[in-house]
Amino acid sequence: MRIAFTSVGTNWDAQIDPRFGRTAFLVLFNEETAQLEAVDNSGVQADAHGAGTAMAQRIYELHPDVLITGNGPGDTASKALKNLHMRIYVEAHNMSLKEAYEKYKKQELTAL
Amino acid sequence: MTNSGIFKLAIASGKGGTGKTLLSTNLADYLARKQAVLLADLDVEEPNDALFFHAENKVITPQYKMIPDWQSDRCTLCGDCTRQCKFHAVIRLGEFITVFNELCHSCYACSDLCPEQALPMKPYRMGETRHQILNGLQLIESRLDVGQEQAVPLIHATQKYICELESKPAIQILDCPPGTSCPVVAAVDGADLVLLVTEPTPFGLNDLKLAVETMRQIDKAFAVVINRQGMGDDAVENWCKSExxxxxxxxxxxxQLAEQYAAAKLAWCDNTALEEALEELALFIQQKQVQYA
Amino acid sequence: MREIIVLSGKGGTGKTSVTAALGVLAAGKAVIADCDVDAANMHLLMQPVVLKKEAFFSGELAEIDPEACINCGKCEEVCHFDAIHQGFEKYETQPLRCEGCGYCEVVCPTNAISMHARRSGDFFVSTARTGDPMAHARLDAGADNSGKLVAKVKEEAKKLGNQHQRDLILVDGAPGIGCPVVSSLAGANYVVLVTEPSASGLHDLKRLVEVLQKFRLQAGCIINKADLNPDQAEALRTFSIENNIDLLGEIPYDSAFTAAMIQGKTIVESDNQLKQVMNSIYISIQHKINVL
Incomplete structure (x- = not known):
């Protein structure tokens, strides 16, 4: 399983970023290889609009199995992600990636 | 004057809630006693001028904007369109190019530049214009469909609709969106005069300053209407004098006026103070009309 | 750290006055963030001392280099926004009309056109007169609001909250229901809705609540000028109860509301009935979010 987190930093202790399109980083965890990889999303900061769809396109390219985030994608981005069949968990803000991952494992996160 | 003796008066304000709609509806109704008037509600996200009038026989016209329509059979997934679109309205999702109508600005770049002509522009419904005729008053209201975020294309479409009307009243009142951003700039485009509605409070003054700055940037003739005079202080009055x-x-x-407004009632006929203010304004408009003619 | 966002849908309902009053009641515990960047008025009541100011850029703008322009007119032809015209000598762009699509840049045969970041306002970090840190911004006249500036204000407010070890971020949210509002909701724990009893007040409240429900946010409602129209006030109450919105309190139509603003004060800083109402609203909110 490959799990993506919207995150304010690049390691397990970083907080989940509540934002979807404007998240600081997208951190990917590959459960098979136990590797953690961070994708910088600062490029989108220059754009006034469309941060959500730009992120949706990124997520399609990276195709994780699971996404863990805060508020969850907005309307437009949700439409874009519909065909991806990726599981989305929300309301993981106010926790670190590690805490969010543990909660996910215990099935304590809210599924969208 | 813009064309053929028509005087276009835009009613705007730096922020919402200052009395733009109160003034637009009452002024239109007041002037319509003596002459043909057109009132257009260009606050397309939240139009509510029509709440104050009770007309039957609406003509409803759907309004469209042009957006690219992806042709999968011609597309080679080269991705030029997604890189060209600065608004991330055209994105690639796996094997599909997806167009997000609500984000599209109709700039035509992706469509014209596509090497395979796989993105022809097609009309897409963004909202509608409702046209009602009351005694001496033509009421035009445009409303964005739910989920549509871009006001500017619908404002332009409404202005075009008004231009193409067969009978055009000599006075046209345009109730603009609040604020100072692009929709307002689009709405006052073509107006002969802009009335900036404000209230005599620190918030009112602060927002008026921004609105005035905008009008000066686009080189529009404007004047101020102070609503709720007496509620606050003289700072707005003094600032206007100094400027x-x-x-x-x-x-x-x-x-009582606030109560009548909350109940969506036109108040001028039983509120002498408002009637006097409208009379003063009507004279002012008349002078401007003569000046521009 | 908890985050409370104050929203209103339409303008003129008293959102900023209410937020500032909450800011005074929470003095010493809060960070204040003014995300109403279109009509940023919070500074008038909070009288902040600015510590840091920086220009803010959003979106792009086409610029034509007159040296390189050969007057071919291709840019004017492709521009769908009527933003490019021939000037005295060479073609010129009109910044207020340019939407930054970049089509002209691609078709220019001499690469005379380039896209530049568009300055759209200023961003500030300050200390409010309550002693609390404050993040705020001001859009330039004619500039387009977007979620971006709102996101920036919120991000900075969060940093300030961590630095100063605050319990609460108090956000004066963006107007309307569009992208800036969605942006101001990111990370919110509770939403305070300030509305007024009129047909448009109810209509706007309904649209806002739809947005909040999408993000599963808990919200409470304050009815301002509550006695102005009893029927509409009743409709607001009914709607709130039916949609699981907490009724936080009702503020009567009172000239003290404006009188406070004129003095650069909030409605809890002079002795009147509004002070008691706001105090009880503040306590209700405290119960809802269990901090402060």
């Missing part, structure tokens, strides 16, 4: 800005009318602060 040499005409205060065209003052609508006195009156709780």
């Amino acid at each position: 040499n800005i005409t205060v065209a009318a003052r609508i006195p602060y009156d709780r």
